[in-house]
Structures are given as structure tokens and as C-alpha cells.
Amino acid sequence: MALKKIIGNHSTKMLNKSWDFWFDIVCKDELLSVKKKIKNFFSIPYLKTPYVLKYHIIDENGQRLLLRHELLLYYLEGNILGINYFFDITEKEKIEDYFKVVNNTSKDFQEKKSLISPREKEVLILVADGFSSKQIADMLFISNHTAITHRKNLIEKFKVKNTAQLIKKASRNIEL
Template identity: 50%
Template sequence: MKMNFLELHPSLGPNSVFEDAVVSKMAKIKEACERSYGLMIGICGEEQGNFSYCNKKLRDSIGENGFELLADGWNFWFSMIDPGEVLAVKAQVHNIFMNPDTKIPLVLSYHITNCNGDRMYLRHEICFHQVDGRRIAINYWHDVTEKERIERHLKRSGPGDGAPASNQGPLNISSREEEVLRLIANGFSSKEIADILFISNHTAISHRKNLIEKFQVRNTAHLVKKAADFICLEPFL
């Protein structure tokens, strides 16, 4: 017998249908998620497109259209992510859903602007679990906006090794170069960057070389380290 999970809670997606044996376990998981007042939680199946559940904290954080996550799935979520970060996030989310045997959680960090126009910096963990033979992905979002503000201030005002020199002016980094920089920070090769951004491999290599020259560093590792002082750059993994 199958049961529509909407009967258990209105915060579930319209396609949340489970076998009887799964309903009890999922109900307990849902109850624990609803008691989490500080953690945003969303659950989806192996199908990358749909969410079957999101807790109140997540809906409230999304804003006035919080239930749209259940209706439109990942496409709605991706629409809130900053343009300079969304392609890298999409690529990594897609990759983990294409790997059915993964046991290592995916950890991402990125910015969103919610439906109320509020900007947030999130740490996003995707963990896969088996529930009576069904593979589900539990998404945990941590709001680390305040942490980012504090650390950015410390980087810009502190005398540490990573702080930029006081007489050094702002670098002219285009939005495309920032996209490339974020992908480099997450370990993507020039070919992978070219595929993600729909540019030629030659163009991706040129962007990498230009960034190394602009930041006056010798290699990619130094580029990522130094760039973190100029833009909010934190590796997703």
C-alpha cells in the first residue's frame, strides 16, 4: 500500500508518495526536522529535480514564496544563487546526483538572494541515506552570513600575511573572471571550466593566465590564496 506523505504534513511536495514501511521512518525524520529552529533542511529523492519536504526554517528563510521550492525544485533554488556562483554549484550538485554510490557528503558555500531581497551566505551539505531501500538526499543549510562579515572585516583590516597592502588599489576583475576564479578555487581544470561556462578551452586558459598576472602570483595555489583577500572566495569542497 502507498500513502501520500502530504497527509502527514503540508510542507511536503505534491509527489511525496512512499510505501507504508517507509512512512513511519520518514514521519520521525520529518518531526525531528520541524523541531530544528536554527537549521534549514530539505529532503529530495534520487531524482535531482524534486524536493519532497522542507522544514519551516527553510521556508521562512526563502521568504514569501517559500513553498515554491516544493513546486519547482532545484531550478527554483538555483534561481536564488548569485550569478557568479550558480554554474559551479549546479555542476557539483549534478555530479553528486549522478553518482549513486557516493557516501561522502557534498559541502558547498555560496550566496543567495531570497524572495524578500535579503542576501545570505550559506554552507550547504548534501548527505545521502538509505531508508528501507529508498535513497534520499538530505540537504542541510547553515546561515553563515555573520561569520562571513566578521572574517571579511578581519582580512581587510588585519596586518596578517594574507592582507592586501594598504597602498594597493582595487583590481579590475570582470564578472567572467570572477566565475573562472571561483571554479579554479574548487579544483576544476581549464577544460572543465570551459564546459561549465560554455567557452573554448583556449579562452579558459587565457582567463587563468590573466588572473595569475593580475594578482602577481606564480601559480594557481597562490592565486586562490591571494584572491581571497579581494573577493569573498571560499572553496565549495
């Protein structure tokens, strides 16, 4: 029922077109990233924890919705079964955006936000999702050395000692 609320009366199209249908409703500015992440999920054979994505789709009424999309693989009688869970978190996004505007006007926050390049933010999100530098390099089509360099630069920019502290401090200032 919840999925029908998100995609409306297009459930038949979804069954017939599968991922192509889904990618048609993902917001265009996020589509490439979402495709890469989903492709990578299916290329990692033994991932046993849910793989979590957050991205926007356009519903049948033209409204922009933020989804939390969890992918999980189950092994059943020698077969691999992929399960997708979708959660509409649009209202949560609106509430958090309001508090970000109210609470994050400090000079320190603005400086940290502007210091991070879009690519570094991608790396930071993948680090927060638990991926190794090698996995990040493969997902972003960069060298392992470049992924490691981005991680080191982020540690320096946030003035922390290790990746755990980086994620802790970054999550206070940037939505990961």
C-alpha cells in the same frame, strides 16, 4: 529545524515545487550563476566530495541571508541520493565585511581587486573549488582555450608561479 528557520513556514511549498521553489528565493543577481553551478554538479557523475556554493536568498520576512550550500551525492543500492546541507552564514559575512573595510584599504589590495574582471573572478572561484579548465569552460559556456587564458592572466596579475600560489594569494585578498 535550521532549514525551517531559513525558509520559514514554506516547507510544504518546497516539497511540492522542489528546485523551482528554491530558485524563487535565490537573489536575482546570483540566480543564473547558482543554477549553472547546481546543474553542473548533477552533470558530474562521480564527484565524491561536497560541492560548496555561497549565495544569498531572501527569507519569508524579506531579509537577505547568505547561505553556504553543500551538495553531496550518495550511491545507495544502485540509486543516487542527493543531499543538501544549508548553513546560514549571514553573521559571518557581516563580520568579515567589517574587517575587510578596516583592513583592506591598502593601495595594493585596491589595485588587485580592480585588475580582476568579473569573469576572471568567476574563473578564480571555480579554480579554488578544484575544477579543471575543461570543467570551468563547460560551466561558463566558454572555450577551453579561454578558460586556460583566464587562469594564465590571473597567475600573471597576482605575480605567482602556479595555481596553488594563485589560490593562496587570492584568498588573502578576495573572498573566494
